[in-house]
Amino acid sequence: MKKIIILFVLFMTNSFLFAQEKLAKPFSTPEIDAKVEAIMSTMTMEEKLAQITGTRIRELMVDGKLSLEKCREHIPNGIGHFCQFSTGQALSPEKLRDLVREIQHYLMTETRLKIPAIFHEEAITGFATQGATTFPQQIGVGCSWNPELVQKNTASTTQNMRAAGATFALSPMLDLSRTAHWNRHQESYGEDAYLTSRLGVAFVSGLQGDNFNTGVAATVKHFAGYGTKNNDAKTLYEEYLMPHEAAIKIAGAKSVMPSYGVYQSLPISVSPTMLDRMLRREIGFDGLVVSDYGAINMVYKKYKQAPDLMTAGAMALNAGVDIELSSPTTYPLLPEAIKKGLITEETIDVAVKRSLIMKEKLGLLAKNPQIGKDGALDFDPPAFRKLAYETACQSIVLLKNNGILPLKSTVKKIALVGPNAATTQGLLGDYTYQAMRAFWKGEQYNPNNPKLVTLKEGLENRLGNSVELKHERGCDWSADLEATIDKSGFGDSRLGKLKLLTVQGLPQPDLQKAIAIAKESDVIIAAVGENISLNGEGRSRKGIGLPGEQEAFVEKLLATGKPVILVLFGGRQQVIDKLEGRCAAIINAWFPGEEGGNAVADILLGNVNPSAKLCVTYPNSQKREEVNYQNGYSVNNQPLYPFGYGLSYTTYEYSNLKIKSSAKVTDDRFSISVAIKNTGKMDGTEIVQLYVSPLDNTSTMKAIQLKGFQRVSIPSGKEKTVTFKVSPQQMVQYKNDQWLVESGDYVFKIGASSTDIRLKKTLKLKGKDLVLENGRQIFFTQNEIK
Numbered sequence: 095m096k097k098i099i100i101l102f103v104l105f106m107t108n109s110f111l112f113a114q115e116k117l118a119k120p121f122s123t124p125e126i127d128a129k130v131e132a133i134m135s136t137m138t139m140e141e142k143l144a145q146i147t148g149t150r151i152r153e154l155m156v157d158g159k160l161s162l163e164k165c166r167e168h169i170p171n172g173i174g175h176f177c178q179f180s181t182g183q184a185l186s187p188e189k190l191r192d193l194v195r196e197i198q199h200y201l202m203t204e205t206r207l208k209i210p211a212i213f214h215e216e217a218i219t220g221f222a223t224q225g226a227t228t229f230p231q232q233i234g235v236g237c238s239w240n241p242e243l244v245q246k247n248t249a250s251t252t253q254n255m256r257a258a259g260a261t262f263a264l265s266p267m268l269d270l271s272r273t274a275h276w277n278r279h280q281e282s283y284g285e286d287a288y289l290t291s292r293l294g295v296a297f298v299s300g301l302q303g304d305n306f307n308t309g310v311a312a313t314v315k316h317f318a319g320y321g322t323k324n325n326d327a328k329t330l331y332e333e334y335l336m337p338h339e340a341a342i343k344i345a346g347a348k349s350v351m352p353s354y355g356v357y358q359s360l361p362i363s364v365s366p367t368m369l370d371r372m373l374r375r376e377i378g379f380d381g382l383v384v385s386d387y388g389a390i391n392m393v394y395k396k397y398k399q400a401p402d403l404m405t406a407g408a409m410a411l412n413a414g415v416d417i418e419l420s421s422p423t424t425y426p427l428l429p430e431a432i433k434k435g436l437i438t439e440e441t442i443d444v445a446v447k448r449s450l451i452m453k454e455k456l457g458l459l460a461k462n463p464q465i466g467k468d469g470a471l472d473f474d475p476p477a478f479r480k481l482a483y484e485t486a487c488q489s490i491v492l493l494k495n496n497g498i499l500p501l502k503s504t505v506k507k508i509a510l511v512g513p514n515a516a517t518t519q520g521l522l523g524d525y526t527y528q529a530m531r532a533f534w535k536g537e538q539y540n541p542n543n544p545k546l547v548t549l550k551e552g553l554e555n556r557l558g559n560s561v562e563l564k565h566e567r568g569c570d571w572s573a574d575l576e577a578t579i580d581k582s583g584f585g586d587s588r589l590g591k592l593k594l595l596t597v598q599g600l601p602q603p604d605l606q607k608a609i610a611i612a613k614e615s616d617v618i619i620a621a622v623g624e625n626i627s628l629n630g631e632g633r634s635r636k637g638i639g640l641p642g643e644q645e646a647f648v649e650k651l652l653a654t655g656k657p658v659i660l661v662l663f664g665g666r667q668q669v670i671d672k673l674e675g676r677c678a679a680i681i682n683a684w685f686p687g688e689e690g691g692n693a694v695a696d697i698l699l700g701n702v703n704p705s706a707k708l709c710v711t712y713p714n715s716q717k718r719e720e721v722n723y724q725n726g727y728s729v730n731n732q733p734l735y736p737f738g739y740g741l742s743y744t745t746y747e748y749s750n751l752k753i754k755s756s757a758k759v760t761d762d763r764f765s766i767s768v769a770i771k772n773t774g775k776m777d778g779t780e781i782v783q784l785y786v787s788p789l790d791n792t793s794t795m796k797a798i799q800l801k802g803f804q805r806v807s808i809p810s811g812k813e814k815t816v817t818f819k820v821s822p823q824q825m826v827q828y829k830n831d832q833w834l835v836e837s838g839d840y841v842f843k844i845g846a847s848s849t850d851i852r853l854k855k856t857l858k859l860k861g862k863d864l865v866l867e868n869g870r871q872i873f874f875t876q877n878e879i880k
Contacts, residue, residue: 280665500700
């Protein structure tokens with residue numbers, strides 16, 4: 095029986111990975127095309143334009159209630175999308191669903207075509223609405239290296255969104271981020287294309303499910319190379335495009351959002367090179383392209399690449415942007431653009447057709463479309479909270495430990511200090527419902543809906559009566575809020591009208607009391623770092639160290655002579671080079687979501703063995719430079735912690751690396767296996783990492799690249815074997831405008847991080863260099879655990 099269970103587990107693991115390599119189905123079918131074309135044959139120009147624009151619910155409301163008069167005035171011909179429909183409200187799940195139903199009822203009974211709208215929302219950390227499960231931010235989830243968990247999380251998000259009547263998400267964000275200075279760094283899965291691609295495919299697969307009719311359409315963003323310099327074709331194709339391409343080809347993503355950025359000096363929203371050539375013709379994308387909010391407007395107002403809004407709209411539509419979000423300012427002017435010869439009605443029809451195909455796929459053009467779920471709704475049931483807890487546990491990285499963790503039974507007095515010790519602001523990533531309300535609306539959020547568990551509460555939940563926990567903030571995040579609204583960079587045009595929400599309702603910190611508590615303690619837990627206002631889109635900080643006077647505060651704690659455990663909250667790596675050598679332990683909790691306090695507490699106390707590993711390089715200074723482990727770390731610029739690094743409460747021994755000495759360039763796959771033994775006293779989970787380096791000195795491949803990974807849970811004293819089945823096509827490079835797999839010698843490395851290489855062997859790829867005429871088709875290893 096035990097053998098049968100093991101085989102079943104292996105089958106489930108492998109079936110997930112093998113399924114990833116199946117190419118996605120086409121967006122439409124002849125039957126769908128015929129149905130959509132029949133609808134379009136009767137449409138007026140006004141009705142067509144309505145389907146390729148979005149609006150907001152607030153335009154239809156009077157005194158907090160839907161106004162039919164406003165509906166008739168604002169959307170007489172229907173509408174394509176309602177934008178960020180739930181973050182704009184403060185409604186219970188049932189009231190939100192009922193509002194969606196009310197609006198859809200108007201559209202299906204009072205407009206001529208009776209076409210429902212798509213209601214879309216952010217979903218990067220779960221459904222962004224009041225009361226819904228709030229997962230850790232993506233930068234933390236990236237450190238879990240767990241695609242299966244990501245897929246479970248987004249499947250839960252789909253349940254909530256569908257229950258409210260939502261069918262479309264503006265997530266995931268698949269931009270690679272190689273500098274913690276970027277204010278949107280926290281939304282990324284880190285610096286590596288392979289890891290981001292694996293997690294991105296899982297995100298989309300969980301959200302969309304097996305059927306658009308019951309799933310939620312994912313939007314992969316921001317296409318492509320946002321937040322970095324993207325003009326180097328080799329890096330753009332091999333790295334920045336890869337996560338988008340994998341999500342499109344393997345997971346079947348059918349919605350793409352271009353970035354606010356530029357490519358070859360042209361805004362991407364109007365770039366035929368990027369949207370038509372790269373996205374549609376080279377990658378083969380056949381779905382819907384939606385604009386970022388206000389991005390087409392910026393072509394005229396910010397980038398000055400169009401003489402007026404009408405021309406900007408024509409340029410975007412000609413380039414391939416099907417839908418203008420979030421408010422129609424340029425596409426309503428397209429009839430004038432037709433008269434001036436800037437666009438054709440046939441081009442408009444292509445966009446309208448894609449919009450309607452999406453609605454048909456989502457079930458909105460059915461005779462009786464299902465809008466929401468009847469009855470009482472619970473957006474944060476125990477099963478979803480458990481997922482949030484597991485994700486937080488697997489996202490939290492143990493960076494340093496001199497043996498103090500897990501806390502021993504001899505510890506009887508704990509001083510819990512710092513601005514994130516007993517507050518919720520350090521739990522929440524950008525584009526959570528709470529952060530959206532706080533930043534974009536300037537409103538306070540309810541920390542009990544869903545319940546946000548602080549570190550203080552987490553420790554109180556876990557500690558017995560024999561341990562005394564004393565708390566005092568001791569210092570604020572920053573005396574005069576350190577962040578400013580970044581109005582000059584890329585981003586939503588609303589940024590120019592906002593003010594940062596300062597933290598309100600907290601007592602003033604008492605430094606002397608915090609130091610007194612620290613001196614009386616056996617150990618000090620310093621919960622420091624960032625909050626909602628210090629990190630996120632449009633929030634600009636001068637540096638990436640600890641904000642305000644927090645570093646000086648930690649210095650005072652260290653001066654007590656008591657061991658200090660530093661717990662870092664935030665959306666980026668915060669430079670701590672001056673403190674690192676003197677802290678007894680360091681934990682990076684990121685923005686860990688609603689169960690963050692319980693998760694951190696369980697790691698501190700040893701109820702959970704940390705397993706997370708960095709999805710980014712941890713810098714040793716605040717230099718404004720991009721860092722990519724693939725280039726290798728120079729002798730004079732070693733990171734504080736490398737990519738792939740993370741500690742555990744147990745130890746692992748790597749042995750018995752097996753790999754053939756050669757393989758053909760044309761082979762399907764070859765196997766690399768390694769034995770991993772848990773040599774410590776605690777059960778644990780190791781993230782085994784497979785890297786490759788070229789041996790040919792003339793090779794243009796990066797110095798070291800991740801080509802596979804596997805989480806493997808191993809009981810104390812036990813051993814497991816991990817096998818990676820590698821395709822030679824994973825060594826593909828973009829050279830001379832083609833995809834090429836070069837023969838030659840490659841070193842395959844098995845490591846606990848990108849610099850902690852435990853075993854390595856050379857394999858020769860034999861044969862004539864292979865040109866992939868149809869581009870990149872195979873992305874990932876296939877893994878087995880025995």
